[in-house]
Every structure is written in C-alpha cells, then in structure tokens.
Amino acid sequence: MPGRWADKEMNLIYDFTIVLYALSIIGYFIDFLQNNRKANKFAFWLLSIVWVLQSVFFVMRIVEYNRFPILTPSEGLFFYAWILVTFSLIMNRFFRVDFFVFFTNLLGFMLLSIHLFAPSEQVSEVLSQQLVSELLIIHITMAFVSYGAFSLSFIFSVMYLIQHSMLKRKKWNKRLQRFGSLSQLDRLPFMLNMVGVPLLLLSLILGVIWAHLKVPDFSFFDAKVVSSFIVIAVYSTFLYQKTARGLQGKALAQWNAAAFLIVLINYFLSSAFTEFHFWYR
Known part of the structure; x- marks a missing residue:
C-alpha cells in the first residue's frame, strides 16, 4: 500500500x-x-x-x-x-x-x-547489484554531463546561424539584439566543447576499465564504443579548427551543429546495436 x-x-x-x-x-x-x-x-x-x-x-x-x-x-x-x-x-x-x-x-x-x-523499464535486483559500482555511476554521469555541454554548444551555434542570417538580410530589430553578440555566440560553443570533450574521454576511459573488469565479452568494436570515439574525434576536430587554424564564424557554427547529429546517433541509434551496454536494450 x-x-x-x-x-x-x-x-x-x-x-x-x-x-x-x-x-x-x-x-x-x-x-x-x-x-x-x-x-x-x-x-x-x-x-x-x-x-x-x-x-x-x-x-x-x-x-x-x-x-x-x-x-x-x-x-x-x-x-x-x-x-x-x-x-x-x-x-x-x-x-x-x-x-x-x-x-x-x-x-x-x-x-x-x-x-x-x-x-x-525495470532493472532486476541481481542485474542492478552487478551493474552498480562507483566506477560505472561516474562513467555514466560524466557521459551525460558531456552530452549536456554538447547540447548547449549546439544551441549556441544554431543561435549564431540564425543571427548571422538576420544580419545578412539586414533585419534589425529588438529580437536580434537579444540574441547576444556574434562574438559571444561564437565563443561559448568553444568553451562548452572544451568541457565536453575531456569529460567524454574520461568517461570512456572509466567505462572501458569497468567493462574490462566486469564484462567477459567486451569488445572495442561495440557500436556504442565506436560511436563514442567518433563523437570525440569530431569535436576534437572542432577544437583543432578553432585553436590551430583560427577558423571561426559561420563555417565553424555549421560544423558544430552537424557534430551534434553524431551525438544524437551515439545516444539513440547505437544503443539499439550495442552488446557492451546490454542493460540499455
């Protein structure tokens, strides 16, 4: 009751x-x-x-x-x-x-x-006891925080593209002013990605360690693992383009917006094919 x-x-x-x-x-x-x-x-x-x-x-x-x-x-x-x-x-x-x-x-x-x-979904008591450990909880939490950082970075880039389009069409109004400056909308995605990339990398390291200890048939070629490394590679390329090559503006915002699609694929689609995250299917 x-x-x-x-x-x-x-x-x-x-x-x-x-x-x-x-x-x-x-x-x-x-x-x-x-x-x-x-x-x-x-x-x-x-x-x-x-x-x-x-x-x-x-x-x-x-x-x-x-x-x-x-x-x-x-x-x-x-x-x-x-x-x-x-x-x-x-x-x-x-x-x-x-x-x-x-x-x-x-x-x-x-x-x-x-x-x-x-x-x-309900996780059985036996499976819950098998899965729950400090290492796994930290791994999942860090992954979600990195997804959150990438999500906000994506939103700022979309706002940049909207404002850039409005400026190009010379649509001057109060709404345009409240989007913030282009320089700010260009800087914030970079800051968020600087947080998201190392968090996701550390999360993957912890996840691999946990899987090596707990999952007998763990493979580096699991869909979730591979797609997570692709996410890191795509966002690392973004950081490289910004810092080493000095790329900025519309081209970088478009790259960042497209990169978020990889995050969505990583979260939603690869989960359907993973053998590693077996409790997630």
Whole structure:
C-alpha cells in the first residue's frame, strides 16, 4: 500500500512538472515573439520550480531504487533533461543570452516528453547489484554531463546561424539584439566543447576499465564504443579548427551543429546495436 501511494505521489509530481514546463516554454515563446520581459521573468520562475520538482522526483527515485537512477534509457532521458534545465539556469545566471534558455528548454521538454511516453523499464535486483559500482555511476554521469555541454554548444551555434542570417538580410530589430553578440555566440560553443570533450574521454576511459573488469565479452568494436570515439574525434576536430587554424564564424557554427547529429546517433541509434551496454536494450 505505501508503495502505491509513493507511485501516485511521484506520478503527480511528474505530471505537474510537465505542465509547468509547458507553461514555461509558452512564456519564453511569447517573449520570443513579442519581446515581453514580464513573460520572460514569469517563464524563468516557472522553470526554476520545474528544476526543483525534477530534483525532488530524482531524489525520490534514488530512495525507491536504492541506486542512482540512470541505468535504463528512460532514466537516462530524465537525467539528460534535468542536466539541460540545470545548465540553462546556470548559463542564464552568468551569460545574459535571453533566447538561449528558450531554445535549450525546447530540447529539454522534448526529452522529458519522450521519457513520459517511453515504456518504463525495470532493472532486476541481481542485474542492478552487478551493474552498480562507483566506477560505472561516474562513467555514466560524466557521459551525460558531456552530452549536456554538447547540447548547449549546439544551441549556441544554431543561435549564431540564425543571427548571422538576420544580419545578412539586414533585419534589425529588438529580437536580434537579444540574441547576444556574434562574438559571444561564437565563443561559448568553444568553451562548452572544451568541457565536453575531456569529460567524454574520461568517461570512456572509466567505462572501458569497468567493462574490462566486469564484462567477459567486451569488445572495442561495440557500436556504442565506436560511436563514442567518433563523437570525440569530431569535436576534437572542432577544437583543432578553432585553436590551430583560427577558423571561426559561420563555417565553424555549421560544423558544430552537424557534430551534434553524431551525438544524437551515439545516444539513440547505437544503443539499439550495442552488446557492451546490454542493460540499455
């Protein structure tokens, strides 16, 4: 009986979170169309409440499962969405790029919605005990944080391309000013990728060590492993182009936007073919 009540409470929290998230997105959309500062402020506070509710839901899951809930695709989507909300609030605090929060949370809302309709997977007690270790949890957490950094980097590059197009067509308006400067939109993806690349590399190193110790049939040619190294190679090329060759502007923004497609393939498609991440299928 207590378990049923706990499930009902968590479902209510989750449903309420989705509603508030949707209202927040609507507020940011109104601000995007009308440059409405009141709508922006209201949407920001709603988003802050969403973050609190997501955090409460996450903690309740930890208590219920007695583990860090990121082992299944559904749990991973929720954690990914939570990271995006967290990062967007932090970035909004330190970098005043108004529409960044709107675009970031469109992606976050999509992830949370997919999580809502995705089938709920359960990891068996035996498998959970086999999988859960400090090494694995750190590996997965670092991977998701790197995905979050790449996601924000992608959004800044898309904003750069939008603003570049508006400037080229000489569309001068208040909306253009609130995108932030081109130099800022060019610099922030570089900073985020400098965080994402080493995090993903360290995550892979930890994952390989864990797999070598725990997975008898581990192979470096597993789809997930190969695609993860491709992600690192693509983003490392971005960093090289920026630092060594001095490439910047539209060409680099297009490269960065295309690179994020590799991240999506790595996360969604390669998981269907992996033998290494066997609990993720």
